[in-house]
Each structure stands twice: as C-alpha cells, then as structure tokens.
Amino acid sequence: MAADIGIRGQAVRCEDLSRTFTSPAGSIAAVDATDVTFAAGQTTALVGPSGCGKSTLLRLIAGLEAPTTGTVRIGDETPAQTCQRGALAVAFQDASLLPWRTLRGNIALALTLARRPADPDRVDRLIAKVGLQGFEDRRPAELSGGMRQRAAIARCLVGDPELLLLDEPFGAVDELTRRRLNYELPKLWQANGTTALLVTHSVTEAVLVADRVLVMSPRPGRIVADIDIDLPQPRTRGLESETAFRTLTATVAEALMDIAPPRQFAAQ
Amino acid sequence: MTAGVLRHRQAAWGQGGARALAIVAVLALWELAARANADSFVLAGPVEVARYLWQNAPLLTRALGATLQSAAWGFVWGNLAAILLAVAVVLIPRAERVVAALALIVFCLPLVATGPILRVLFGQGNGPQITLAALAVYYTTFLPLVVGLRAVPQSWLDLIRSHGRGRMTQLIHVRAPASFPYLIAGLQIAAPAAILGAMVGEFTGAERGLGVLTIRAMRALDVDATWAIATLAAGVSILAYGGFGALVRRLRVESPAVLLTPPDHRHRRPPWRRLADIGVIVAIALVLWQATMDLFDLNPFFAKRPGDVVAFLLTGPDAAAHRATLFAAYGETLVFTLPGYLAGLALGAGLACGVVLMPGLATTALPLSVALRSVPIVATAPLIVLALGRGAVGTITIVTVMIFFPTLVACLQGLRQTPGQIIDIFDTYASGRWRLLRLARVPAMLPAFFASARMAVPAAILAVTTAEWLATGNGIGSLMALTASTSDYNMLWSAIVLVALTAALAYGAVAWIEAQVLAVYAMEQTVRR
Incomplete structure (x- = not known):
C-alpha cells in the first residue's frame, strides 16, 4: 500500500539488541536480546506496561542510548549517521518546545539543527498543516497542551525525516484532545511514506494509528506479541465502532494481560 | 481599566506606601538614637550625615566615581571569568570537580591579605581594586550559572542530540538561553559585591576612593564622616542591587526558584576516593601557584612559593616560633568567627520563620532585608566597631550581621517554596500555623538555608578578617595587616x-551536612542532570 505513494522512509533492523542498566541495587535488562525489523514506510506501535523498556528501545534506535550488545541499522546506516544527516526526528512526551522561542522559532530550530537553510514558507506551511495557523508568533506558554504537541509534531516533520520516533507524544494531553490528534496527525507522516515508531500506553491509540503493534514485556524487556493491523490508512472517524477495530483492540489487550503481573500482585 | 487591574494598582500603591513609611520610621529611629547618644561619639544621625554629605559633596563625588569605576571593571572581569568557568564545567563535565574546587579555594583567599600583595605587584593605580572586585564577584555568579546551565529538561538536550549535534550546539541553543535568569540573579548579587571588593582594594593604599576616605575617617575618629561614607556606600550598593532588580522586572525574567543546588551525593564514592580527590586538587592548586609565580617571574621577595611557606612553617630554623604566632592569631579569629556564624544563621532562619507566622510583616521585612543584604560589610564594620567597641562583641556582631541578611532573604524565599497543595492539605485538617511551619514549611526551607549556610562560610571569614584588620587589632586579620x-x-x-x-574545608563540611540532611528532606533536589 505504501509502494504506490513512494516510500522515502528507511527500514530499521535491530539485531540481538540489549541494554542493561546497572545500579547499586542490581542490574536490569531494559531491552534484552531483541531481534526486530520495522518495515520502511510503516507506522509501528510499541505497547507495554510502564518500565517494560519500550522507551529504551526507542532511544537505542534514536542513538540517544548506546546498546550493551547488538546493533541497530537504519537502512544501511548507524543511528549516529542518520542523525548526522538530519533524517531522524524524535517527539517526546512533554512537547519539549523551548520556552523563549516562538512557535515559528521552535519549528525553524529543527532546520537550523539539521544545518539546512532557513525556509520560512515551509515552516508556515507545516504550522498550517498541524492546524496552528494564527499562532505563529505565540510562545509555548501561551499554547494549550494539545497545541504544543501539534507543534512538536510539526517540528519533527519540517525536516522531512526518513524515520520518526514518537515517545508517548500524546501521553500528557487529555483524552478528547488525544483522540483528535490520533486521527489528524498520523496522516501527515504516513502520506510521505515516513517510517514511524510510536511508543504508547494506550491500546486504542496503538490500533488507531499503527500498521503493526508490538507488545513488550518487562524485565527482561522483550517483544512478546506481533500483531498486524490490517485496517486501511488513513484512519477515519467512526473506525472505533467497527468490529474489525474492536477485535484487534481486544487481541492487543489480551496480549498485554498475558504478561506476568508484577511479583507483589502475583500471590493474590 | 478593569476592577482587577485597579485593585492591583491600589495594592501596589499600598505596598509602596508601607515601604516609604518603613523608611521614614527607620530614619526617625536613627535620628532619635543619635540625639540620645549625642555625647558618646558613636552615632551620627541622618541630619549630621546629610550635612556632611552636602558640605563635602565634591570630594565624595570624586571618591565615589573612582570606587565605582574600579567596581565596574572588576564586575566585568569577574563575571566574564565566571561565565567562562561555568561554560568550561558544562562542556567538560570531567573537569567539574577540579574547576569547582579551585574556584572555591581562590574565592576563599582572604581579600585583606591578597590586597596588600596585589598592591606591591601592581604598584599605584587601580589594579588591586579591580582585581579584588573581580575576586569578590566571580564565585557568586559562577555557582548559579552552573545550576542554570544544567537545569534543563533532558528531552531538550536529546532533541539536539537526535539531530546529530553535540555539546556546543546544546550550549548555544538550549543551555545558554535557559540559564539567562540564573545569570541575571548572579549579576544582581555581584553588583554590590563588586563595590565591596573595590573598597577593600582601596584600603591597601589607593590614592582615591571611598575606601581611602573610610580609613582616614576611622583613624581621625571622625564620627560624622564615618557614618556619612558608610551611608553613601550602602546607598550606592542598594541602588546597584535594586537597579538589577528593576532590570529583571523590565525584561520579565522569571526568577529561578533554586539558585544553588545541594552538592551531588548521588554517586556515593568510597572515602579513599574522596581523599584521593582532595589530594589531587591540593596538588593541582600547588602546581598552579608555583607555575603562576614562575611564569610571570614574580619577585620572590613578596611573591612566595609553596616551598617558602613549607620552609617557614615546617622545616625552617624558627618554624616552631612561626607556627606558634600564626596559630595563636588563628585561634583568636576562630573564637570570634564561629559564634558569629552560628548566630547569623540562627537569627536569619529564626526571623524568616517569625515573618511567616506574622504574614503582615513579610511585605515590609523582605524588601528591607533585601536592601540591607546588599550593604557591604566594609561600610557597616566601622559603624559597629564605633558602637560596640574593638572587643569580642563588636567582631562577633560584624560576622553575625554579615551572615544574617543573606540567610534571612534565602530562608524567606525558601519558605515560599512550600507547595500550595501541601498547605491546602494542612488547612483541611485545620492545623495551626506552628504545625504547618514545623512539618511543612521548615523542611521546604532547608535547601535554601543550607545553600546560604555554605556561602556564608567565606563571607564570615571575609567579615572577621576585615574587622580585625580595620579595627580590633586581634586575630589573623590583624596579623595579616601587620x-x-x-x-x-x-x-x-x-x-x-x-x-x-580553613574556609574551603569548612565549606566542604557544611556541604557534607547539607547532603545528609537533604537526602532525607528534599530528595528531589539532590538529583542532578
């Protein structure tokens, strides 16, 4: 399906990937011996309980964390090389807009950091695409939580990345706004054939946004289920009442329930 | 104009009125006290001060101009050094321990002793004044600036890294702009400190300046002149501090909640590692000392090297006698410093709590103490000596006053950090003010209190050595002057x-106590990035 619109995204391959954190209390395998490939142009959601290592996996792919063992390849590059080219973008849970820059300045920053020429037209076009026209000269403190997340996505997309990494970007906004963003924003990168990886707590969000859902279990962090979401893109309102959607949501939820509960609850 | 704005304006007027009233009250009390003590040659009232200022206006203007010029240059150089050091620490985190320790040691050098050496080194002119002003300001800018450069969310830094850019880009696009309020706060504290440094520099034999006039007035026991010069120096310092405050409001810079973070104790290092660290730092300090002297080829007559000091105190012929003289003076100084230090901290924290118990007091007490904290010790020391004499009480009082105002201001700001929701919880149980103070507000105040206690160590030593040097003729300050x-x-x-x-070790000891206490009471503040 992605082939007919042209895929500019890169496939991501993780081989035998592990990341172990050591502290005086002992060591924790946040990500353990993980082999996974993310197909080019697809949006993959990564769900799992808190502390299961999904954010660590994302940070390993972004090159923000160094693996204990194994490798990450983005196309035929290392994460560092992709970062250097400015072809990778990350959205964080808090929008991470710089408070002293205007909305326009925050989005233009991504071009500056990628060593690209300033392009005010492109910046304004993206602001319009995420529905923030009229707020170009406002500062983050003057925007609502939902607006800030729209801005963060616009900042990610302004450089036209090949790989988009989303670390619970809608986790801090209210449920109504979140659902609205779930429908509106994925189109923007999916239309370009960008490869995207979305870390989320929400089963509904995962099924609503992604082409494929991976379920992760904690300690050690491993992928325990791999579910294809064969619903047509772009997703439209009303999808949530369809049987196919409900079945898929239930499948993902079941896979999450199968994960062994934390030890202190196991006895009950 | 909406009702809200109107109310706000009225409140502002009310506050301004209260402040004006407080100033008038202070002046009236001052005048009354002066009249009551008219024959004791201790106090000059506002009327006599004003008369002296008026009659000697040209002389004072020239002196003030010279002092301000030195202070301004010292301010520029000192803060520039602070910014460079802070940037170095952030760009090269490995260097932090060493840079921070050396910066502290240099800050702990007693101004009253480095002054005369600088005078020999520079000869005439305003070199010593500028250097001492720079030495007096750089540390109080360096510390908050490092905090500001660090106190940025991890995700902002990750944003830069995810574009394949490094520390330099993080510094330019994230850390530098984020640290701006901290820099301004540091500069505000630095402004009066620069005036203090310049005046101490003038004590060492400058040709003109307020410091020169202070010495002359004290030698002549000229009460009117002493009070007039002290008032002038204090007024200018308050103006410099207030001017920065106005600038802050103009730029709408949000004041940072925490200016000084507690020492890092996240990595519990074994004792032998810490000892090794101290050894390395001492070694680097000694090498730097020797190297500076040799590099500039300074005359060994006045520019002593580490070896000279070792020979003088340990290996030389009369080493025992030298040690006896030095430690006798040192003992006298400690006896004055410790009670003054503790009293200043206790009074500052105590009064801050008292102000919170009587909220009406806060509106006038805070601006007044903020203003008074900016009065340099060299301005007040002569007055306290005039009033309380050259004995123990005078010296201890000078130390206490030096510590009291910064502690009061820091503690008042710390008490405000109590989260509103926690106060709400106490209110729903109808807890009294005392219980709220004891269980919620005091723990919230502790980080500010300890930050202030740490900075008070070098301040106390500066105060006691200055007092001994200027007036009392006891202790190590007097020994240094002699x-x-x-x-x-x-x-x-x-x-x-x-x-x-001594200052560096005492600072380290306070920091250690701070880390132990805050690990219990303010764990979130001991985590650093």
Missing part, C-alpha cells in the same frame, strides 16, 4: 594558605 606593613611576606602567605584552607 605582616603586610612590615613586609613579612612569609608570614602573610602562610596566613593566606591557612585561612583559605
């Missing part, structure tokens, strides 16, 4: 080493 005038540079350098070492 040896400077008799060119006994071996003793002078030995005293400098001893005082700097």
